[in-house]
Amino acid sequence: MHTSTTSTSPLEAWTAEQLQQATQGHWHNQKKPQTAVKRILTDSRHAEPGDAFLALQGERFDAHDFIEQVSKNGCEIAIVSHPVDADICQLVVADTRLALGHLGAYRRAQNSQLKVIALTGSSGKTTTKEMLGSILSRLAPTLITRGNLNNDLGVPMMLLELRAEHQYAVMELGASHQGEIDYTSQLVQPHVAGIINIGTAHLGEFGGRDGICTAKSEIYAHIAASGTAIIPAEDDFVDVIGQAVKSEQRLSFGTGGDVFATEVELLAQSAHFTLNTPQGTGQVNLPFAGAHNVSNATAACAFALALGIDLDDIVQGLQHAQGAQGRLNFIQHDKYLFIDDTYNANPTSMRAAGEVLAQQDGVRVMVIGDIGELGATAAQQHYMLGRDLVSIKGLNFIVAIGEFAPATQEGARSTQYGKKLQAFLTQEQAIPFLISLVETHQPQTMSFLFKGSRYTHMETLMADLMENL
Structure with a gap:
């Protein structure tokens, strides 16, 4: 059975009390909405009746400037860091950026049935995410990080899309500064989390690969007590990564690891290999080219095994995976x-x-x-x-x-x-x-x-x- 990752069922509505509880804010002048809120969004152009508009502030913009406009478009609720002069219910919070995180974390906590994978890395994380999406969404409804929604704003936005039918979530976490992955992994509360590799992407922000390793290793800080840490066995930072892991359960991938590929045949537009795992071996016809994608497939296998997915289901998922747009x-x-x-x-x-x-x-x-x-x-x-x-x-x-x-x-x-x-x-x-x-x-x-x-x-x-x- 293949289940689509995009659902037609509506998002779970928010009550005024839930919004207040999640953000620890207060309703300005005690004026609160009487109807349920169907969705929370940050793009003023799409705000309409039934929405709550969350006004973000950046170095070069302040969405509080658009609140009067969203009010004219029928949007009746704004989440703000300071009250504005507009005819709209205003939930005043200490910091709207952090409030977005609180709302995402609240929605995540409501979905206790969810099994969450969090992954990061310098290269290959999007392809590995798509492979995992292919494995898991064949088994049950799965939320998968879309596009580049992998930062301190994107991750909570993805969590706001959680629905009661979702059984799995594959969350890609990116880092542009120290502390960001610690923040986002705390929001997603993963059962399985790991690094695919430590490369040279974002060298400028971190001042070197040591800094990149420190930032990415934050992903191990919030794994569930019974959860599993995924480790890249071949990476030259594997010892440093190992020291960052606190989980008792670990699974490694790549040569010398628990999950690895042998008899690899690289073809022009695909690859064939034997997948070796603690559960046995499987033959994989991977519809992706390149040795790096064989490595990504072994990573995806390790993450899926850690969730208890059968090897046969993993092989089927890998063989039906499709690349993201603009990725080979x-x-x-x-x-x-x-x-x-x-x-x-x-x-x-x-x-x-x-x-x-x-x-x-x-x-x-x-x-x-x-x-x-x-x-x-x-x-x-x-x-x-x-x-x-x-x-x-x-x-x-x-x-x-x-x-x-x-x-x-x-x-x-x-x-x-x-x-x-x-x-x-x-x-x-x-x-x-x-x-x-x-x-x-x-x-x-x-x-x-x-x-x-x-x-x-x-x-x-x-x-x-x-x-x-």
Whole structure:
């Protein structure tokens, strides 16, 4: 049985008393709503009758400015950090950002039947989350983190979507500063929690991989007493991670761990391997390319086993899993293969994507944008990336675009394969070169892979090239 992760049943309504109890706020002038609240939202554009609008404040915006507007749209309740002059019931709280967390935690506590997985990592967490979603949602209704709702605002927003029928929740937790995962894992109260890997994403915020490890390890702080910690056996921070774990029950994945892959066969768009677990072995035909996705699958297996899921169900779930949009999606366009991996990038996933492209047919062209959030190490990281990508056997051309493309090119030129890489500062400058590459190699088949950090919008360049073919 496959159960959809999107439910048609309505969200459980909130009473005025529940809102007050959850947030520890007070109703301004004792004016409280008489009807139930159907949902809590933070986007003023969608607020309507029956909603409670929660006014967030940021460095450059203050949603309290929109309360009069939401009132005119029929929304009768606002959750505020200070009263405003508007004809609307106002629940005044100490801090609306924290109130959102309190509301999410309240909803989580109401769903005592729920089994929660929390996961984090520098790369692969979204794909692992999708694999887990595929395993669990075949068994029962499952709430799965959508998009990038994995921070101190996104996590409680996801918890507000919990319904009584949900049996499982797979919560992806991200970190942009120390303490954030400690906060979000306390909200979700996981039964099973773990780190997939410690990479180099967000190096700028944490000042190095040690800092990243400390931030990610916060995920182990709030595991249920009878719960299980998941540990990456192959990671070079495995000892440090092990010290952060307080749970008695542990399960590790990867070579040397409790769950690992053997007899791995990497194909152009998939992988085949034997899955070895404490419950026995299974043969998996994984519809994802690359060794890194085999690793993600062993991680997903470890999380699922820790919830007591049967190995047969895990194998079935892995074999039916689908990738998230912009995560190694294969698109056939006439005789050209386009691999859309544009959702995001970090140094680890960039190298893994290069290995996947090397498995494809014809002339192989990797088109990369800058990687963000590397701080002071950015130029050095791009230099090392250029050096490593041109050294991947099977890549014919690499086109680097952006502010750090020259640094990437310098890295490429430090090897004997420097001519493989061309650097451009903008997409507009790169497109004529890409079109000329296609014309030069007619009538051969070609495979393109596009990847970059989210802000580089590499999907725009991919669409432009497709239109010109």
